[in-house]
Amino acid sequence: MSTEPNGTADPHEVLGYLLKHAALKLATMTDAALAPFGIDGKDFGALRLLAHREPASQLQVAQTLGIDRTTMVALLDVLERKGIVTRRPDPADRRRNVVELTEPGLRTFDAAQVAHAEVERTFLAGISPGAAQDFRSTLRTLLA
Numbered sequence: 001m002s003t004e005p006n007g008t009a010d011p012h013e014v015l016g017y018l019l020k021h022a023a024l025k026l027a028t029m030t031d032a033a034l035a036p037f038g039i040d041g042k043d044f045g046a047l048r049l050l051a052h053r054e055p056a057s058q059l060q061v062a063q064t065l066g067i068d069r070t071t072m073v074a075l076l077d078v079l080e081r082k083g084i085v086t087r088r089p090d091p092a093d094r095r096r097n098v099v100e101l102t103e104p105g106l107r108t109f110d111a112a113q114v115a116h117a118e119v120e121r122t123f124l125a126g127i128s129p130g131a132a133q134d135f136r137s138t139l140r141t142l143l144a
Contacts, residue, residue: 025123026119026120026123027041029119029122029123030044030116030119033115033116033118033119034112034115034116036115037108037111037112037115038082038084038108039079039084039108039112042067042075043075043078043079043084044109044112044116045065046061046065046072046075046076046079046085047079047084047085047101047105047108047109047112048109048113049061049064049065050085050099050100050101050105050109051101051106051109055098055099055100056098056099057090057096057097057098057099058072058073058076058087058096058097058099059072059096061076061099076099079105083102083104083105084101084102084104084105084108085099085100085101085102085105086099086100086101086102087099088100
């Protein structure tokens with residue numbers, strides 16, 4: 001085994017390390033910015049989804065966000081206790097719960113959306129707007 005330094009020993013050269021730590025940094029910044037609204041980044045994802053569509057079932061929200069049903073129920077329980085969302089049986093299928101933002105939930109989302117956008121601007125401030133757009137596009141391609 002060689003003890004000589006080489007480029008592969010530096011974790012900053014490993015894509016997985018870079019992606020993980022960039023995501024952790026963004027999540028930390030996001031959670032801090034959203035804390036004054038009583039939510040975190042995971043909560044914001046659900047609010048964003050609910051704010052931009054018709055009422056959805058818990059399962060639809062969980063599937064869209066890529067989280068399991070148990071985690072979704074726990075997340076919605078907390079948001080419901082805070083008065084941010086409401087759940088009611090779906091009139092078309094009473095086995096399903098429909099989830100909607102409440103009026104306070106809409107206000108929370110509107111304020112959180114401004115804070116979230118500022119976090120993204122700050123996070124991407126070190127690169128040009130074109131590079132930021134390319135970065136988003138590249139990530140979407142890699143996730144497709």
